[in-house]
Amino acid sequence: MEKKFNTAIAGACLLLCLSAAHAATPAAAKPGPSDAQLKAVYTQEWKWRTSQKQEDGEDDDDSGISTSLPQIDAATQNKRLVYWQGVMKKLDGIKESRLSAPERINYQVYKSQIAAFIAAQQFKEYEKPLNADTAFWSNMTYTARRPMSKEKEYRAYLKQLADTPRYFNDEIVNMRAGMARGFTPPKITLVGRDASITSVTDAKTPQDTVFYAPFKDMPASMPDALKEELRAQAAKVIATSVIPAHQSLLKFMREEYVPAAREELAAESLPDGKTYYQSKIVEFTTTSLTADQIHNIGLEEMAKIRTEMLDVMKQVKFQGDMPAFLRFLRTDPQFYAKTPEELLMRSAWVAKKFDGKVSKYFGYLPRRRFAIIPVPDDQAPFYTSGRGGPGVYLVNTYNLPSRALYSMPALTLHESAPGHAFQMPIAMEQKGRPPFRNAYISAYGEGWALYTERLGAEMGMYETPYETFGMLSYQAWRASRLVVDTGIHSKGWTRKQAQDYLSENTALSTHEIETEVDRYISWPGQALSYYLGEMSILKARKKAEQALGQKFDIRNFHDTVLQLGSVPLPVLEARIDQFIAEGGKSPYPDLE
Incomplete structure (x- = not known):
């Protein structure tokens, strides 16, 4: 069942990529009921997604500091899979041909995004939350390196640090589940990677850890008494929550995880490996x-x-x-x-x-x-x-x-x-x-x-x-x-x-x-x-240069590519086809 399902998801993604060649054409429908239907789906899902406390790096919008770390336990992950499967059914019920040009692009980007989420959940990628140069514990330090200027940011950060034991424990539970089915990074890629853990466990004082960094240079406008209060709380939470959690993690990595990690390198050696690698x-x-x-x-x-x-x-x-x-x-x-x-x-x-x-x-x-x-x-x-x-x-x-x-x-x-x-x-x-x-x-x-x-x-x-x-x-x-x-x-x-x-x-x-x-x-x-x-962009540029001749303006081409933002490559290529059909004009009329 798992293999059949994931093959279907991969196939849906492939069909999406191929059909995207027709994206963003001038002949697309005008805004109508289908647009409203799609907007309702992605608006509701986005509101739900942002409430989920998922892994770092998904929605890098600099919108404040969370009071807790990601929710990543297996029960939560299963609920996410079911939810996104429901979203995909709704998307399958929307006729792409009836969408306006902007919403057609949104549909293609969004559907491929949801398909990737479903595949990741189905393969339980959350059971392998690390690779050779990044890991869930090192991702935690990004917040510590962000500038803070308001009392509420510091207090939210303190609550986040206090959540470290729960978060690390949930990650360890997930990793043990991955170990049990052979779903780990190759052992060779884990050698020495605990240095970012020992940088915390070997610290002489809480103030020597990266997590204390925001409290070393606090805003001059903040009252001294408040600074001292926040610094004292930071030292305490790092000593009682953050460092012990890292100590437990280090013990787990050295005594359980690394010894049990797989020797094979190939993704195709993982459970349902050929389908998994094709999904990636x-x-x-x-x-x-x-x-x-x-x-x-x-x-x-x-x-x-x-x-x-x-x-x-x-x-x-x-x-x-x-x-x-x-x-x-x-x-x-x-x-x-x-x-x-x-x-x-x-x-x-x-x-x-x-x-x-x-x-x-x-x-x-x-x-x-x-x-x-x-x-x-x-x-x-x-x-x-x-x-x-x-x-x-x-x-x-x-x-x-x-x-x-x-x-x-x-x-x-x-x-x-x-x-x-x-x-x-x-x-x-x-x-x-x-x-x-x-x-x-x-x-x-x-x-x-x-x-x-x-x-x-x-x-x-x-x-x-x-x-x-x-x-x-x-x-x-x-x-x-x-x-x-x-x-x-x-x-x-x-x-x-x-x-x-x-x-x-x-x-x-x-x-x-x-x-x-x-x-x-x-x-x-x-x-x-x-x-x-890169090959896709160069191909699109060459096509535009040949079609437009002296009308081709490199600034307009670059602006068109960048204005579009992250999209599947077939969507990008279709947008350049539209750029050509419109005579190579700038996507920013005020700049022409």
Whole structure:
């Protein structure tokens, strides 16, 4: 029954992706009863969803601090599955052809979102709440690092901290259920990952933990007596709730979970594994492609990129083959920062350089700025090289000999502007859009960010052939993910095979290769979204350039893509078809 149901869900997603090619056409119906029917469904579900205290990261809207941690027990999860199944039945009863153009897009985005929720619940993904670089306990620290300015925020945060024992216990119960059926991350990806737990358990005082951070620099306008009261309460709740919960978690991880974790790497080795992996492909790529098709696409694209890389080697007159050039790039001191500050400043320089070029490539600019900060010490050893989002660009300054300066322009474009810290705020600033549209669709978001790395060459962001090679290495890194992810999860590849493939085809450091491969092993399918998303955007742009000729305006194209926000790739492609039909005009009439 489970396999049959999930195959049906995956099939529904695939049909949705394919039918989305007809989305957002000028011939769509005018607002009518079907629009009202759909709005009623997603409005009611969203109100219910926001009351559910679900996992962090779903609805990143900066709307205050919760007084409790997520509700994740099995009974609650089962209720969610039943609820979303009911929502899907309602959506199946709405005729897409009768929806207006805006609501047709909403329907397609929303239906794929609900289908992904159902699949995740059906496969009980909540029983595996961690991967190689993130986990439920490290996600907790995000609130601790948020700025607080009001008494109610501090008091809500204190209540949240007091909920830690209940939350951790529920997670442990879920993880034990996953252990019992072999649904865990591979053991190799868990080695050393308890460092973010011991950073709390080994703290000498509550004030030395990350959870006390908001109380160290409190608003000057707040009365001193109130500050001292809140600080005392924080020290107490950390000592009596937070630290003991982490101690229990550490004992569980070391004595039960890691020893029982599976040895196999492939997602297809999990319960109902082939169907599970295909569901992740659908979720992360929004396409109907199979693992074999994606693997072959990766091999073809890698060959193209390697040709470009060889051209750069000729430009710099390097005497030697590709392996020798990669060794040179990985080891020559000229390519590496001497201090964390140097790496941060180089990132800031690239971001500022983009500011001087932005008006030639974008009409609409987001109001929200972003900060450049280092990845926290407790997460850095196993974290990616960088990560960006609304208001922040995280730069990993751990192990400087693994952070090549020639890669910083591409990384910065991807994670800050015009990548994630640029794209996400624009989507959130759009008016009249239902809040579920702020959910992140990896194929779109990561595809856009990778596209901006290529765009950097057009913008003149790469000042040396080595920086161009850094961009190409990053392109190869993402194309190789198509090969490596499917190799690991569908073709029986070993960890070493995956590491060797990245080592032979990119300039990534050994440290980065190890952390990245472990991430792909523990997070099936996510790595597929980047390059397939970029390919979709490049295909749409080429089509628009050929169709519009001299009428093509790169600013209007970019504004159209970004205004749409995260959508399945077929919806994006259909929107560009509409852009072409309308003569390539800006989606913001006031900017023309």
